[in-house]
Amino acid sequence: GGYGSLNGTMQAFLSEVQKDLAQGMLSPRVLNDPDIHRAELDRIFTKCWVFVGHVSEIPSPGDYVLRYVGEDQFILARDEQGEIQLLLNNCVHRASPVCRAExxxxxxxxxxxxxxxxxxxxxxxxxxxxxxxxxxIDTARWGLRKAPHVDSYQGLIFACLDPDAVPLREYLGDMCWYLDVIFGLNEQGMRAAGDPHRWIVPANWKSGAENFVGDAYHVQSAHSSLGDIGLIPDNSKSVTETFHIALEGGHGLIAIPKALPEPFGVGNYPPEVTSTFDLDRLDDDQRAFLESGYGVVGFTIFPNLSLFQAPGSTEVGGFPAVNTSLRQWQPRGPEQFELWNWPMVWNSAPPEFNQASYDAAVFSFGPSGVFEQDDTVVWRGGPMVGRSAFARQDMKLNFQMGLDGMSDYEPRPDWMGPGEASTSAFGERNQRRWWQRWSEALASS
Ligand code: FES
Structure with a gap:
């Protein structure tokens, strides 16, 4: 049955989702239902701050790139005054796209x-x-439709289509602290290594967002072949040593203690890169985080921006270059998403390091990346089961790991950063919180 314009049926379904989540369950309908999909576009992508690009992609007045908020196409432009604008790419005369170049x-x-x-x-x-x-003609009235709010943090540009939006920093909340320790290690910062890679994945966008908010558990299975050939030196560490940080707002991170020995330093970077960092920009706790060897391997900022960061190389035993990619799960109907992937490099780093980092990024999570293909294969199950007449009757997905002491998953003592850190990644708390936030966003008016 259809939920129409978020009528009582939809509200009832969403309160069932919230009850299910409290018990570690979720209906697979959320992974393909067309009415839920329409409601997501109307209620999540128009109300939340959504990532639209990096400042390095439009450095000069006149620069522009085409971008999406949900399924709406926009021009992200730096105007003649140097201000960043996000303009709906549809003429207000007869709706034709006004810009046809990427x-x-x-x-x-x-x-x-x-x-x-x-x-x-x-x-x-x-x-x-x-x-x-x-x-x-009322020239003030008939301009292109403009996003009411565009702002950036640590070079990441977000837009919000809701005139009543909270400020970006408030929306990001404690994620700002972690964005500082990832992107704010010196004045020059990071840049997009090129245009984002883009490809279509036959799965629901939420499978990607949910995975990067906390799913370290899949690495030992979905990516086991990489362990078999030695590309991940100790595959079991991917789940036994990683842990979660849950933040307000549905945002969450996967973090890891120090992965590489000396001479690799903060963030697992080699000395020729760490020597370009200026950690005085950070506060004491942020420095303590980095100097203790902690690093972020993944995050999701609600709704659909994720990050991957880890040392990697393109061959067994190769130089482990930390590579950082921003990844965005762009909805394209309920059963497909377009994955946008931006490998990022340090403006201050030697070109050889940046090349190694970029190569490792493409090799791992590029369109033909060895990790990427493992994930997109398994996420196909969402639309399959969402479409299944049998599964739709009463099937529930299991989200119970770490619920009520049901696993080896405790609060991490003396955590120096914001949010709730866990002792391990043997839990699905971050994923449940992401879905909780999702259901609240859909239910709100
Ligand atoms: Fe007529 Fe754009 S559609 S000028």
Whole structure:
């Protein structure tokens, strides 16, 4: 049955989801239902702060790239005043896309249909035969539709389509602390190593978001072949040594104690990279986090931005170059998503290190990456079971790991950072919280 415009049936389903989550269960319907999908676009992607790019992708006035918030296409532009704008890529005359290039530099966009012209700040700037065709037109009214809020933190640009949005820093909350220790290690910061890689995955976008918020448990199984050939030196560590940090707002991280011995230093970077860091930018607790050897291997910022960061190489026994990728799970209907993947490199690092880091990033989580293919194969089950007439009757997925002392999963004592850290990754608390946040966002008006 359809849920229509979030009527009583949908509300009832969402309260069932919340009750199920408290007992460590979830209906597989959430992974393919078209009405849930429509509600996500209307209620999550228009209300939350959504990642749209990195400042390094549009450094100069006139630079632009095409981006998505949910399934809506936008132009992310740096206007002539240097301000970042997010403009719906649809003409307000007859809705034609005004920009047909993926990226470029321009001061104006000219609609291909009838030729209306807009500034890169979105304002209406003219039309062919204007004196005859539009002797009067309210130019202030007929600009491109603009996201009401665009802001950045540590170079990551987010937009919110809700005029009543809370500020970005408030939305990110304690994730800011962790973004500082990942991206804020010096003034120069990181940059996108190139355009994002993009590919279609036959699975629901939430499978990716949920995986990166806490699922270290799958590594020993889904990625076991990488352990077999020695590419992950000790595959069992991926779950026995990693742990979770749960934050307010549905955000969460997977972290790890020191992975590499001397001379590798903070963040598992080699000396030629750590020598370019300026840790005085951080507070005492943030420095303690890094100097204790902790690192973040993954996170999800609700709803659909994740990060992967780990030492890696393209051959067994190769140099372990830390590689960092931002990954975004872009919905494309309920049964597909488009994965956008941005390998990131340090502006301050030697080019040879950045090349090794980029190669490792592509080798692991690029479109043909050895980790990537393992994940996208298993996530296909979501749409399958969501579509299954038999499963839809009453099947529930198990989210019980770590519930009420049911596993080896305790609070980590003396945690120096914000959030609730665990002793291991033998729990699904971060995933349950992500889904809890998801259900609350869908249920809110
Ligand atoms: Fe753009 Fe007519 S649709 S000018």
């Amino acid at each position: 990226k470029g530099n321009t001061s104006h966009f000219r609609c291909p249909y009838h030729g209306w012209i807009y500034k890169n700040s979105g304002e209406w700037n003219g039309a062919p035969h204007r004196a005859k065709a539009y002797r009067t």
